[in-house]
Amino acid sequence: MSRILNGIVAVCPNLGIGKDGKLPWHPIRLSNEFAHFRKMTATPSVAGKTNVVIMGRKTWFSIPEKNRPLKGRINIVLSREYKVPPAGAHYLAADFSSALTLVDTELAEQADQVWVIGGSSLYKVIFFLLCLKVFSTLVHYIIFIFFFRFPGVPKELQEENGIQYKFEVYENI
Numbered sequence: 001m002s003r004i005l006n007g008i009v010a011v012c013p014n015l016g017i018g019k020d021g022k023l024p025w026h027p028i029r030l031s032n033e034f035a036h037f038r039k040m041t042a043t044p045s046v047a048g049k050t051n052v053v054i055m056g057r058k059t060w061f062s063i064p065e066k067n068r069p070l071k072g073r074i075n076i077v078l079s080r081e082y083k084v085p086p087a088g089a090h091y092l093a094a095d096f097s098s099a100l101t102l103v104d105t106e107l108a109e110q111a112d113q114v115w116v117i118g119g120s121s122l123y124k125v126i127f128f129l130l131c132l133k134v135f136s137t138l139v140h141y142i143i144f145i146f147f148f149r150f151p152g153v154p155k156e157l158q159e160e161n162g163i164q165y166k167f168e169v170y171e172n173i
């Protein structure tokens with residue numbers, strides 16, 4: 001079965017995505033940006049189905065424990081070392097292709113959109129090889145990159161707690 005893979009990432013102007021296991025702008029909290037992440041990843045396109053989020057083991061542990069698993073989404077964690085899912089995660093996969101196989105077999109009936117939510121090695125896969133749509137937040141100043149308008153994603157410059165950012169959507173067509 002063919003599915004669209006979606007990627008979502010918030011990046012600094014230097015394309016950094018994390019620092020010391022946290023987001024680069026930690027401890028500043030960008031509530032609206034989190035809300036955007038939640039809305040994009042948790043809203044299924046088909047009523048009654050549930051979106052899937054796929055993430056690396058370090059991204060899983062970078063999520064505060066009280067927020068794990070990410071609500072309303074099927075959480076798949078990738079690890080080569082773990083033999084069982086970390087506490088709270090729904091599924092464990094030993095590699096990216098096993099995660100996609102899981103989605104297309106055991107989860108086929110219930111799964112809707114598939115979102116890759118980090119970290120860096122997964123973004124490499126999704127950005128350069130597989131991604132059909134990437135929803136990104138460019139934190140800080142405006143960066144001049146082509147972008148594609150997507151319904152429901154604000155195009156205006158955003159500002160929270162002194163940090164400016166823009167939502168950008170890229171589509172591999």
Ligand SMILES: NC(=O)c1ccc[n+]([C@@H]2O[C@H](COP(=O)([O-])OP(=O)(O)OC[C@H]3O[C@@H](n4cnc5c(N)ncnc54)[C@H](OP(=O)(O)O)[C@@H]3O)[C@@H](O)[C@H]2O)c1
Binds near residue numbers: 023055079
């Ligand atoms: N800015 C953003 O939008 C964003 C999004 C997500 C995360 N982050 C940040 O990114 C950082 C975490 O990302 P990270 O790049 O350091 O780590 P990560 O990719 O989340 O996790 C790396 C680990 O995931 C497992 N893994 C990754 N690719 C795999 C594959 N293809 N097959 C099997 N296992 C795989 C391995 O786990 P094992 O070692 O257990 O084998 C690997 O050590 C944190 O600072 C977090 O805050 C930022």
